[in-house]
Amino acid sequence: MAASELSLEGLKVWVAGHRGTVGSALLRRLPREGCTILTATRAELDLRRQEPVERWLDAHRPDVVILAAATVGGIHANSTRPAEFIADNLGIQQNIIHGAYQAGVRKLLFLGSSCIYPREAPQPMAEDSLLTGPLEPTNEWYAIAKIAGIKMCQAYRRQYGCDFIAAMPTNLYGPDDNFDLIQGHVAAAMIAKVHRAKQENAPELVIWGTGTPRREFLFADDLADGLVFLLKHYSEDGHINVGTGIDISIRELADLVVRIAGYEGRVVHDLSKPDGMPRKVMKVERINALGWRAPTDLETGFRRAYAWYCDNIETVRR
Ligand code: GDP
Numbered sequence: 001m002a003a004s005e006l007s008l009e010g011l012k013v014w015v016a017g018h019r020g021t022v023g024s025a026l027l028r029r030l031p032r033e034g035c036t037i038l039t040a041t042r043a044e045l046d047l048r049r050q051e052p053v054e055r056w057l058d059a060h061r062p063d064v065v066i067l068a069a070a071t072v073g074g075i076h077a078n079s080t081r082p083a084e085f086i087a088d089n090l091g092i093q094q095n096i097i098h099g100a101y102q103a104g105v106r107k108l109l110f111l112g113s114s115c116i117y118p119r120e121a122p123q124p125m126a127e128d129s130l131l132t133g134p135l136e137p138t139n140e141w142y143a144i145a146k147i148a149g150i151k152m153c154q155a156y157r158r159q160y161g162c163d164f165i166a167a168m169p170t171n172l173y174g175p176d177d178n179f180d181l182i183q184g185h186v187a188a189a190m191i192a193k194v195h196r197a198k199q200e201n202a203p204e205l206v207i208w209g210t211g212t213p214r215r216e217f218l219f220a221d222d223l224a225d226g227l228v229f230l231l232k233h234y235s236e237d238g239h240i241n242v243g244t245g246i247d248i249s250i251r252e253l254a255d256l257v258v259r260i261a262g263y264e265g266r267v268v269h270d271l272s273k274p275d276g277m278p279r280k281v282m283k284v285e286r287i288n289a290l291g292w293r294a295p296t297d298l299e300t301g302f303r304r305a306y307a308w309y310c311d312n313i314e315t316v317r318r
Pocket of ligand 1: 073074075076115139171181183184185186187189190193206207208209210213215250273274275276277280
């Protein structure tokens, strides 16, 4: 790794997207670094509009930018709102990355997604699988935007010497997730569904698809910790995976949440819903070799996420 160690102490760190799953975890993690955290609400700043973003960066002059803002969603949202997924994300990235360059930002961390890798990529997916084959069709719009973001960080590093890095998190879960049953990702949707089935004493819990697809799940607070680690110790042209390297099937995920909740009904499958990518698990040897690994195991993480959901059920995003 390039010898570039950065202390965040005393620096101004802008978390773009601070209300999301990643952003809110960063707001819990960053105070330990002694930095000043900057945020802007959606009402204050529409990240999809270039001029306000550039003005905001010029006025606040952050030292560090974490680009955790994105239009995101689960398999249904991705496949039914392709225009929003590609246009919003390309716009947000373009505005913030170029604006950060203009404002002389010292370090920028762009967040991608494990869906950037080809559908048929060898599993676990290594960083160098990028652009080696066709994408999974249910999320290609989002993936194309995220790939463009990785390439922008590289381009600005190569042409202007900007210290812009890109991290690819795997499927996430945790506090402040989007618990909408239709738009959300599977982890949050599963927590919300199982809880409701238990509350209503429903005889059946319906999950989408065959249950055979395999996914890797990372606790959001672990991701925030990994991102802080990368900001401090990683400074390279290539993107880097952040995950656990461990996957489970969707059916196993359902069984785990059912057990945590103490739900006693049957789990049934709605086969009219898509399965999406057959398997998605990332190779995490690069980040492990740098000295970071995800501290929270799946059982502990989902117990915490489920407890958080039950405590905040009136106000969760959905
Ligand atoms: P993906 O990882 O990009 O495919 O997106 P998701 O996080 O939405 O995970 C989708 C996988 O979980 C697919 O195999 C779905 O069929 C399955 N799944 C099962 N139940 C649900 C559910 O209630 N919501 C979502 N989003 N996916 C579900």
